[in-house]
Amino acid sequence: MVTISKVEVHLAHIGLPGSNNEVAASASPTLTLGNHKGNLFRPTNQEVNKWETLNIGTPQTLDLVKLANSHISTLLGNTKLVNGKYTEVRLYISSASATLQSGTQVNLVIPGRGNTVRVVHSFGVDSGKKTSLTMDFDAQNSVIQAGTQYILNSRLL
DSSP states (O other): OEEEEEEEEEEEEESOTTSTTSOOTTSOOOEEEOOSSSSOEEESSEEEEEEEEOOOOSOEEEOHHHHHHHTOOOOOOOOOOOSEEEEEEEEEEEEEEEEOTTSOEEEEEOOSGGGEEEEEEEEEEOTTSOOOOOOOOOGGGSEEEETTEEEEOGGGO
């Protein structure tokens, strides 16, 4: 069981490289009307370094084993994002636990800073199109015992 309290995505490039919304290098920069966080004018084809928070509502508790075994997905959040290239997803975990084969329930330690699971994988958002991300979970290899602690191996998410 994992409770996710916040989800962020990293925007690395406004406008999708190689698509019709990219400004050619020899052309002068143009401005587009973005629909994210108000109607801000944003230049296209621009490198940026910005984190965007997705709207997930209240924290969501997910049974990752049940989801993995059923092959059913669940909607974590739905947010309008500026078109561009995104390079990472951060999942902020407020609590995590596992039930061992013996039936014992244990709290899981999330490695890293601030109980954050980082999913480093590029994806693009194109204006006017729906983008869906699916994350897989390897239930068999996700919990590692280290002494008296149990660790969620977040590299497998």
